[in-house]
Amino acid sequence: MLYFTRWKALGIILLALIVCLCAVPNFFPEAQVKSWPTWAQRRLVLGLDLQGGSSLQLEVDSNYVKKEKLDQVRDDVRRVLREAKIGYTGLVTKSDAVEVRLKDADAQTALAKLRELPQPIGGLMGSSGQRDLEVADAGGGLIRLSIPEAAMIERLRKTIEQSIQIVEKRVNELGTVEPVIQRQGNDRILVQVPGLQDPTHLKEILGKTAKMEFRMVDTSVSPDQAQQGKLPPESELLMSASPPPTPYVVKKQVLVAGGDLIDAQATFDQRTSEPVVSFKFNTSGARKFAQATQENVGLPFAIVLDNKVISAPRINEPITGGQGQISGSFTVQSANDLAILMRAGALPAPLTVVEERTVGPGLGQDSIEKGELAAYVGSILVVVFMLLTYRLFGVFANIAVTINVAMIFGLLSLLSATLTLPGIAGIVLTVGIAVDSNVLIYERIREELRGGRSPISAIDAGFKRALATILDSNITTFIAAAVLFMIGTGPVRGFAVTLGIGIITTVFTAFTMTRLIVAWWVQWKRPKTVPI
DSSP, X not given: OOOOOHHHHHHHHHHHHHHHHTTGGGGSOHHHHTTSOGGXXXXXXXXXXXXXXXXXXXXXXXXXXXXXXXHHHXXXXXXXXXXXXXXXXXXXXXXXXXXEEEOHHHXXXXXXXXXXXXXXXXXXXXXXXXXXXXXXXXXXXXEEEEOOHHHHHHHHHHHHHHHHHHHHHXXXXXXXSSOEEEEETTTEEEEEEETOOOOHHHHHHHTOOOOEEXXXXXXXXXXXXXXXXXXXXXXXXXXXXXXXXXXXXXXXXXXXXXXXXXXXXXXXXXXXXXXXXXEEEOHHHHHHHHHXXXXXXXXXXXXXXXXXXXXXXXXXXXXXXXXXXXXXXXOHHHHXXXXXXXXXXXXXXXXXXXXXXXXXXXXHHHHHHHHHHHHHHHHHHHHHHHHHHHHHHHHHHHHHXXXXXXXXXXXXXXXXXXXXXHHHHHHHHHHHHHHHHHHHHHHXXXXXXXXXXXXXXXXXXXXXXXXXXXXXXXXXXXXXXXXXXXXXXXXXXXHHHHHHHHHHHHHHIIIIIHHHHHHHHHHHHOOSSOOO
């Protein structure tokens, strides 16, 4: 077991050396590292608790989610009754239900049709058997459709998941490094951006629903007439997004929705040199946009964002290429922000900032210094203990532990992992585990020496006997780290990552690096006794 072929020894050293070299970029300024080849630029990213940054807690508007669901139920009821040619009166939305009154003769037929609307909660794979809508006959021709609490919870859950995806896209578009975006409770999202000291711009980006719509301007009435109450039922009065507030009468029918956009970029108008936003539709959106512009040449159409008119240009000719541009007194910053919102898509519900926290770089620096102090003190004590207890073999163990720590930083850098305070704790814990492995090996060697074995035989038996014990303990710890990574979030995951990587490098250094060093010493010294 103490024999290593030349190629095997060379392979072990090269592997350890390459992994350790991956940690080198962390010791150079970031600006200098950016001039290196791309493959050599990977480095550790300090988390919010180490370099400071901004933390926002966003709350999903649950009332909006409920209203959207009730509006959808109301539209479904109207569609079903119209298709069945059943007359009704008083289709209204009340606090948590939709009610419709029918003629007694049609009530049972309508009830049967409406009872086809509820769907299983969670889709066809849902196992609860519950439906997302309760349809009840209230008597006298009144039918009430209510949403069960379980259905609302499920809808809110889906809304949170969709919102997290959109928030992640928007934050990434800002060019931030390793943001943490995760669910908090039933209706909140935590957004942490390391290094961002002013969250104002971030709040502006995340605070917009960004529901983009392309609609026709209603030219049958003027905005003044609409404000005097002569608003057609199929239109609504919207204000402009840019000051001064200008009213527009806009048809409610949506020609093309923002969901059909596949790209948006901030550019400059070639004629006026003003900032504009160029956009491009997918195939479906391009077809709908071309048809709409062909049918309405000479009329103005409105580009609406969150119920505010950004621009209302006139259609001079059919736009069949599936792309266009939005102009609207933009600055470079506002055009870029709008492009980001259009690319990321609309939030399914408005988000409200309920908690805002800024961690200064000074606090992060304090954390780094205290973490470094703890690591140094712990490492020095471990080194001294190993030297006093195992003498020369303690030196071997300390070399192996040093290589172990360097490999941990190298692998974390290779993954561009985020290092947090819990992550540092995971590394310090790994140092203890690595030392434990060497202690187990050395104690086995001592037992073999006390049993009368020769030095080389005792060393060989010590490594063999310790192998099973160390593997068992490290495998169970690795399983715990894997569970923490899968279930945990944020700092818990950071701890799990450093612990998991540390266990892998510990097994490598304890049974390969330490054994290789001891093997070289044995071949060199041919010892008659073991200094342990």
